[in-house]
Amino acid sequence: MKSICGHSGPIQRRAMAKAITLLESTRADHRTQGDALLTALLPHTGRALRLGISGVPGVGKSTFIEALGLYLVRQGLKVAVLAIDPSSSVTGGSILGDKTRMEQLCAEEAAYIRPSPSSGTLGGVAEKTREAMLVCEAAGYDVVIVETVGVGQSETAVHGMTDMFCVLQLPNAGDDLQAIKKGVMELADLVVINKADIDPAAATRAQAQITSSLRLLGFHGNPEHDPHNAQQWTPKVLQISALQQQGVDGFWAAVQDYRQMQSANGRLAARREKQALAWMWERIDFGLKQAFRAHPQVQALLPQMQADVAAGRIAASTAARNLLAAHMG
């Protein structure tokens, strides 16, 4: 899958796109080359700020990311925009898939935009995006934005690979409840109320409501968010209007405050280390399950075991022990 920007970029960008394509390949020989490439690139990664942007469809993510990207490019920064959309393999790409989106940012030399990898499971899609992020960092990009559609578990995946996780909200209380229900709100380092210009009174109400929700959620034992610790980031709620390009400077100032504070108190480094180890275990779990399902003895026994468990002829725990014995034996 190529960059969605039509114009031909500098040689470095083409090499980068080629590297990402190699890492996205499922061919075994490509995978071996890809692992060697990653290991070689790794010492040159880690200097970028990794920014996750989430929000339900219609909240205005693309407009916001384009406004932010253009703002950063004007500051002399190089910006990469990646995406995680596990539905893109089905729908053909619901975010970043449309070449007419982010047209202005696309035209910038210092910007690189790539749609979601479209293969398979969320875990697989997330892995390819993580690896693409490392390539962008090694290529000298200063900010890597990872966009996610506001559905399913993709927010958790993006939170698990970024330094700062931002949730875009409409000035709408039901929306707020949905984000709490899905556990997205408690992941947020920054909540951005977009389209604030349309109804300023509603936006101000939403800001107060979400601030109070975050406080209630945070008070109940979330060790990441201790409101009594001044050396530590407390999630903030901002109003912006991406369409009017209002509030982008305030957003970026908050991001920089966050980065500075979390670097100084060691939490940024700790978060990255935790993310990398969690990523390793996630891929191990996935590989173990895959190997289990592909095992001939398991494949021979599984249909009968599943039928027996479903019909109540054998206890689930007994069936699990039988299948594990078949796999190990």
Add this chain to the structure above:
Amino acid sequence: MKSICGHSGPIQRRAMAKAITLLESTRADHRTQGDALLTALLPHTGRALRLGISGVPGVGKSTFIEALGLYLVRQGLKVAVLAIDPSSSVTGGSILGDKTRMEQLCAEEAAYIRPSPSSGTLGGVAEKTREAMLVCEAAGYDVVIVETVGVGQSETAVHGMTDMFCVLQLPNAGDDLQAIKKGVMELADLVVINKADIDPAAATRAQAQITSSLRLLGFHGNPEHDPHNAQQWTPKVLQISALQQQGVDGFWAAVQDYRQMQSANGRLAARREKQALAWMWERIDFGLKQAFRAHPQVQALLPQMQADVAAGRIAASTAARNLLAAHMG
């Protein structure tokens, strides 16, 4: 671990307790006997109603369960009360561990009360409770109540083994938000506002608030709760006062409505089948991870891989592939 009721019960109850103790044993020969026992019991299980009761500490779960249990015993039903408390191995049992609790229910011949198994992981604790539930069913108990502490992931485990999941709440909006945050509210088939007698006005406010929250949560694509389908259960919110023994009859009427509707529309059978298969896969996953960590090649390689990933010397996905290769090879 024995029943917490001090008096000696009928022979059947002693045999039941012995069977559960066998299933709770971690000895390999006991496990083999246990599996044979489970398979023999299984045709005699499934006739009980499996009722999950959740709620934060202080909400009055024990008082409620005792009032409900006594009510059911008086109706001529046999009641078993089990518990899931993953913290009990640490704390020595924070629920059902105290012999002075549920004294009246303990004194009933038709009631059986057993504290949480205290071994290891939540998955392990849940497995033993599931198996104990099957033993109680085979022994002819009509209602099996599974109590959970309102912390961690134990609610999900109890929801995954019961026919109906009830959440006890205090008349308190922050409490409501916490349950939504933890994803507990969307699991609820029935929400019970306990201690309604203390502040009737607050209880009525809470009932309206939670009803509206449930509607908002349900509207957004939870296929289990379609408010437009009259043949299907919509989560209800009730007020009770367990201490005053008020509302227990209304609670039991709602449970029976639920059971009748979900039996008629086939959802009860479908839920049990899905639960059994999910339980099987959960135990398989656990077994795979355990075997992986115990593998000599993995144990030899893991410390270095973890250190390299944490220090950013190797990509997490590469480390995962290396470890999987060591395990398979």
